Amino acid sequence: MSDPKLVDRLERERDTEPGDHKMPGTVVLTALLLLCFVVYYFANWKALADVWHVR
Amino acid sequence: MTSLALPVGNFRTGEARTCDTTGLPVCLHAQRFIKLNAVCAVVALLVGAIGAILLGLTRWPAVHLLPADWYYRVLTLHGINMLIFWIIFLEIAILYFAGTTLLKTRLASTKLAWTSFLLMAVGAVLTNITILQGTADVMMTSYAPLQAHSNFYLGMILFAVGALLGVGNFFACVWIARRDKTYQGSMPLVAFGALAAAIIAVVAILHGAIALVPTWLWSLGLMDAPDAGWYRLLWWGIGHQSQQINVCAMVSTWYLLATLTVGAKPLNQLVCRSAFVLYVLFINIASAHHLLVDPGVSAGWKIWNTSYAMYLAVLASMIHGFTVPAAVEVAQRKKGHDRGLFGWLVKAPWANPGFSAFFLSLIIFGFIGGITGVTLGTQQINIIAHNTLRIPGHFHATVVGGTSLAFMGLCYYVVPLIFRREYAARALCRLQPYLFGIGIVLVSIGMSFAGSYGVPRRHWDVEFSGAPFAKGFDSGAHVMLGLMGIGAVLAFVGLLTFILLTVHAVFLGKRNEGRAMTAW
Ligand code: HEM
Ligand SMILES: [Cu+2]
Numbered sequence: 001m002s003d004p005k006l007v008d009r010l011e012r013e014r015d016t017e018p019g020d021h022k023m024p025g026t027v028v029l030t031a032l033l034l035l036c037f038v039v040y041y042f043a044n045w046k047a048l049a050d051v052w053h054v055r
Numbered sequence: 056m057t058s059l060a061l062p063v064g065n066f067r068t069g070e071a072r073t074c075d076t077t078g079l080p081v082c083l084h085a086q087r088f089i090k091l092n093a094v095c096a097v098v099a100l101l102v103g104a105i106g107a108i109l110l111g112l113t114r115w116p117a118v119h120l121l122p123a124d125w126y127y128r129v130l131t132l133h134g135i136n137m138l139i140f141w142i143i144f145l146e147i148a149i150l151y152f153a154g155t156t157l158l159k160t161r162l163a164s165t166k167l168a169w170t171s172f173l174l175m176a177v178g179a180v181l182t183n184i185t186i187l188q189g190t191a192d193v194m195m196t197s198y199a200p201l202q203a204h205s206n207f208y209l210g211m212i213l214f215a216v217g218a219l220l221g222v223g224n225f226f227a228c229v230w231i232a233r234r235d236k237t238y239q240g241s242m243p244l245v246a247f248g249a250l251a252a253a254i255i256a257v258v259a260i261l262h263g264a265i266a267l268v269p270t271w272l273w274s275l276g277l278m279d280a281p282d283a284g285w286y287r288l289l290w291w292g293i294g295h296q297s298q299q300i301n302v303c304a305m306v307s308t309w310y311l312l313a314t315l316t317v318g319a320k321p322l323n324q325l326v327c328r329s330a331f332v333l334y335v336l337f338i339n340i341a342s343a344h345h346l347l348v349d350p351g352v353s354a355g356w357k358i359w360n361t362s363y364a365m366y367l368a369v370l371a372s373m374i375h376g377f378t379v380p381a382a383v384e385v386a387q388r389k390k391g392h393d394r395g396l397f398g399w400l401v402k403a404p405w406a407n408p409g410f411s412a413f414f415l416s417l418i419i420f421g422f423i424g425g426i427t428g429v430t431l432g433t434q435q436i437n438i439i440a441h442n443t444l445r446i447p448g449h450f451h452a453t454v455v456g457g458t459s460l461a462f463m464g465l466c467y468y469v470v471p472l473i474f475r476r477e478y479a480a481r482a483l484c485r486l487q488p489y490l491f492g493i494g495i496v497l498v499s500i501g502m503s504f505a506g507s508y509g510v511p512r513r514h515w516d517v518e519f520s521g522a523p524f525a526k527g528f529d530s531g532a533h534v535m536l537g538l539m540g541i542g543a544v545l546a547f548v549g550l551l552t553f554i555l556l557t558v559h560a561v562f563l564g565k566r567n568e569g570r571a572m573t574a575w
């Protein structure tokens with residue numbers, strides 16, 4: 001457990017912080033997730049198209 | 056902001072203590088019920104785990120352990136003990152924690168808590184006995200006209216009523232906290248998430264009652280068989296919505312563990328809270344994805360429910376999936392772990408099982424559970440995936456790699472903070488989330504790809520041995536089933552390790568009363 005007690009953190013939870021939030025790593029992780037989704041989703045539509053012919 | 060050393064709130068003398076580690080007030084009555092429910096949860100987890108390894112070794116064709124009747128019996132046992140008893144006992148414990156400690160209020164009613172607990176415990180025992188007697192091989196969905204012995208349904212109904220009373224007690228806590236103004240401003244985010252889960256639980260349990268009470272009466276011979284299509288529609292009203300309760304509880308757990316382990320705090324209250332509201336509003340509709348090949352409902356109904364409305368609930372998960380790691384990143388960077396894109400992640404406390412369980416849960420849930428879920432829930436794609444192993448492949452990433460792993464992480468704090476006992480064998484504790492996490496990823500991937508080869512779920516023998524002509528699956532499918540089997544062994548070892556460590560800590564662990572818990 002790091003220094004300030006949880007109770008203080010929960011009190012401070014409501015403090016508004018200036019816009020110094022930097023989260024580029026999370027943005028990259030999210031982009032990676034979307035990329036994986038696109039690949040998997042597309043592969044599934046392809047698999048469907050292979051068995052379900054539209055004539 | 057000042058530190059609050061004494062239990063503030065509406066506690067009666069002698070009925071509360073201040074946590075030596077967090078400084079939060081703990082209602083002693085709530086503490087008792089948190090303990091009771093958590094212990095029952097772990098017992099159910101043990102029963103489910105024994106089922107898990109037996110199933111894993113049966114679905115692995117090279118081993119094919121159980122005979123057919125026991126496969127279905129154990130499948131029922133595993134599904135119900137894991138998905139219902141383990142998860143819901145722990146969720147009720149979470150509600151008692153969020154409803155009292157986080158709101159600085161006392162437990163609303165001890166009598167109600169006892170009634171709830173006893174009903175749940177008796178219900179769980181009754182259902183389990185009925186399953187093991189071999190008179191309820193109907194699997195957790197118990198689709199009519201499959202019929203189990205009446206005690207199976209009775210046990211489930213008692214359990215559900217008990218859970219509903221627990222949820223009611225939580226609402227009462229929220230109410231007296233507001234009345235006595237025990238907290239300022241809006242309630243903390245974790246409590247808000249628990250409230251969202253509790254609201255969904257009420258709707259879910261009502262659906263369950265409407266589905267199961269007539270089915271119970273039918274099993275007693277007092278009514279005609281319920282309509283099969285009607286039963287499925289209503290059953291998924293509880294079956295799917297309880298998954299959303301799990302997601303809410305898991306996300307709340309993520310926020311809590313992020314705070315406890317790296318000191319993260321929510322970045323934007325409004326956004327996080329709105330996401331919980333989206334769950335409450337739209338999740339009901341998404342239950343339709345379980346009926347995508349059901350002849351009883353129209354194509355229009357399926358398309359509307361799964362093409363538009365579902366994505367609003369998905370949106371909520373995507374919001375949390377972003378804000379939770381973002382909060383961790385911001386907190387870590389503030390501490391100076393600021394190198395490059397991922398320095399914050401590399402320097403995260405990976406040896407703290409509370410953190411590793413939480414972050415692995417986030418990754419498994421998002422990358423495997425989320426992606427497969429949205430894909431399977433697409434009406435057209437569902438036709439090539441329905442009732443294949445892809446379905447358990449998906450939910451072993453959500454409710455197992457996601458929720459269950461997050462709950463294990465939570466236990467690494469609940470035991471020292473609420474039971475006030477320390478975990479022993481710390482190195483093993485640190486290893487455990489990885490064992491379980493890696494195992495369940497293999498299970499999930501193995502199942503998913505075996506399912507893509509067409510291997511069905513809930514099927515005892517995919518080799519069709521003894522069939523008049525040879526029929527079976529491609530060797531690729533066997534590789535995937537083998538992967539699943541190996542993963543099952545790993546995950547089982549991880550699960551058993553968790554159970555042994557936790558049971559040991561709860562009953563024999565070193566007491567830490569009067570001082571802060573030993574930091575992970
Ligand atoms: C060691 C960990 C686990 C392993 C190896 C495992 C393995 C399995 C296997 C092999 C099946 C059978 C799939 C089939 O034949 O159709 C199954 C079904 C299932 N599992 Fe697990 N599981 C584990 C943990 C869990 C947990 C923690 C939960 C819930 C929280 C869970 C929920 C379910 C459900 C709901 C079913 C479906 C039952 C049915 O079809 O009626 N599992 N699991
Ligand atoms: Cu669902």
